[in-house]
Amino acid sequence: MTPPNFNDEILLTKMLNVLENDIVPMTQKGVELGNKIFGAAVLRKSDYSLVLAETNNEMENPLWHGEVHLLKRFYEMDANKRPPTSELIFLTTHEPCTMCMSAITWAGFDNYFYFFSHVDSKDAFAIPHDLKIMKELYGLDAGGYNHENAFFTAKGIVEGINSLNSDKKADLLTQVDRIAKSYDEMSATYQNSKSENDIPLS
Ligand SMILES: [Zn+2]
Structure with missing residues (x-):
């Protein structure tokens, strides 16, 4: 399998719907519990159907960022129902750490697609x-890593929408x-509550 087409209007539309209808409601609940605002999902490359969505759970474990918490849950799925990762699209709300x-x-x-950079x-x-x-460990500025490399291709969803030449662009x-x-x-809620949590980097 190869990375998906990053300028596919149907895929971009589906990702916005997963963000709005699947990830945001989970994150609203997570933030009420004191967790951060980051979430993630995996979709099939074949038909863009949703396999799993998750949200940050740092109140349980500071390593449960949205993406890692999703991967934890993904590997808890029945192995027979779990597609190989080569067949999946990784969607993340914020460009990953x-x-x-x-x-x-x-x-x-x-691949991965992110909503916020x-x-x-x-x-x-x-x-x-x-x-x-990124700066302290690797000397890199924001976004300064290789978005296309031997392992993955990473793209911004909004950038993809902006590059569309379609009637639907304004709606998107x-x-x-x-x-x-x-x-x-959600960010305002998190920032107001974060002094009360024990997350090391809150
Ligand atoms: Zn992270």
Whole structure:
């Protein structure tokens, strides 16, 4: 299998719907419990159907970022019902931190799509740790790693929508704004509650 076509309108539409209808409701509940706002999902390359969605669960374990928590749950699925990762698309709400991008790599995915970029995380969400880790450990600036490499190809969903030449583009961008607004609200809730949690990098 090869990475999916990153400018496929049907795929971009499906990913926005999974974000809005599957990930955001889980994350709203997670944030109420004190968890961060990050989530993830996996979809089949064949028909873009959803296999699994998950959200951050750092209140249980600081390693349960949205992406790693999804992978934990994925490997708890019945092995007979679990598609091989080579057949899947990895969707993440925010461009992954170094732990998560390595986890996605080690699990065998050849792609990931993110809704918010590293730059968005720094500017809009007041959660600077992934960028600080990239800089301190690897000397890299926001987004400064190889988005296309021997293991995976990584793309921004909004960038993909902006590159579409389609009648539906305006509707998709309206949905993008709506999803971004939900994240602003969840972020405010998280920031207000984070002094009460024991998460090491809160
Ligand atoms: Zn992470």
